[in-house]
Amino acid sequence: MESRAELSGIAQTLWDNDVNRLQPGIDYKISLQVGQRKTHVKTTFPLFLFVNEDVFKKKTFSAFISLLDNYEADRGQPEVITPEEENEIHSFLDALMETRVLQIAHNYLIKKGRAKVNTEEFKWQLYDMWFHLYTREGSDQPNSSGFEHVFVGETRGGRTVIGFHNWIQFYLQEKLGHVDYRGYTMPNNQQPDENKHLLTLQFSWKNGVKPHGSCFLGVSPEFEFALYTIIFLVSPDHQLKLRFSEYEVMIVCHSNKNKNIETTYPILLRYLVNSWR
Template identity: 35%
Template sequence: MKMSAVHYVVVLGLVAIAVISDVYWSRGNNQNRNATSNIPNSGEVKDDELREFSESLLNKDVNNAAKYVTINLQSKTTSRSERDEAPLPLLSIDKEAFKISSIGKLLNLHDNYVVESNVNEHYTPQEKNEENNLLDDILNTSIMQHTRNFLIEKGKIGRDPKEFKDIMREIWFNMYSRGGGRIGSSGFEHVFLTEIKKGQVSGLHNWIYFNDAEKKNEANYLGYMKKIDLGNKGIILKYHFTFHGIDKPVGSMFIGTSPELEMALYTTCFILRADKICPLKLYGSRFIIRTYTYRYRGKNMIGSAFPDI
């Protein structure tokens, strides 16, 4: 059956809203896109330097879990489709993957957050300890050490390791309000988990959380639009899904990569190219990462970060 002109316009409108939701969610009322109050400013880093850097990180991804992940892509779809082109789950993960240190510590944070962004988060000492454990684990990896050295070389941070950890904690874990005065969001929650605000799904750019949500029947994979192969280290996927029955026409995430690789790429792009295109390369394939600043109480935090293919 053909759609009427009115129906077609409505569908296109809904898709447009979903695609840009991450962008608008990431902008605070007092945001200054050029503000760098908590991150030093220095010379511009060339695109080819970013591509070379990202490729070197993939080679260092020793905690990569792709060998434990079975990806069932099934059929292609579009952002406008109302059909489920993938009746089976997207992911099947061997339990060995969850024994990887950073993945296990990431899983510990899954129950620390309320999915509704307009609900105050209650931050407990145990939750702070779990964040510290994850940060310490990630910062001790060769991936994050290489990232820190790269940012030092480019004049973006000093040589004190504590400074880098403080920046990581601030941009990823500082809580902020996305509206209504409720302190119910953070960069980490948005990117590595997900959020719902005013009936829309935003975030959910991490395969570990998506797998968890699939197993709980909270997420339903509807098919994919595009993928980039990372050899034996996973893929980057652009896909259509629902979460808690709410449609998100376009989502994207790495699959199989370690938490430290993803956090290193997002952090680097946020520090060097926040609110701009960040051109990278993995396994010979070029793509971009987009990061958006959320300005809150004089600080720049990550509002959103995701691969764009």
């Protein structure tokens, strides 16, 4: 397995090249309000007070957003991907591969012998990892994918939210009134910072509750896809501690029995001192 220092280095390179990342206080503004509260208590304001939605016109953002309504939230419901939705997936992968971030990730994985050299073949590799439908427990038909679980979110038994680790989905669902932000948590008694790009929060969605949900804030779809793909391919089924930018973070990554992505998400461990955004 590659060293923690090496993977931290590639994470920093991805971060430095994420030119589409939003800047807190400029492109978006959040209101953390209170720490985590009882699940029936609402916060005063939504998490997102403002997002410059012009960023959603960027190619990877718009292609990503087009995928968010393609899935059934209830894990008990089978998933059916229509030809139109299939085309949306491939348009998203095409847009990703045009970015410097994914090109860096691809080249790194080629050097490690973990990725197909041909770009088209690599896109199919990404498709299999992220979008291949598989059967989660409690169903006899394909009802989930890595993309749905991580970026869109699912519900289990009508009471629990699982997955749902993406800030864009959170913002759009909150804007529609489907998400209720219930407060944040911080490790090691640290003070929260509304200008940081990583948060663990509690929220409700579609009548279910997510007691602890971690996600990056303001990053581009290509950054998350690149980082999680690298971790999955070089260090599957591990909790890997990385240091980059202002953060020490644990990346959790698990695969299913078919070797597809089951889940992956960040956990903030601490803010780093003398670092840069």
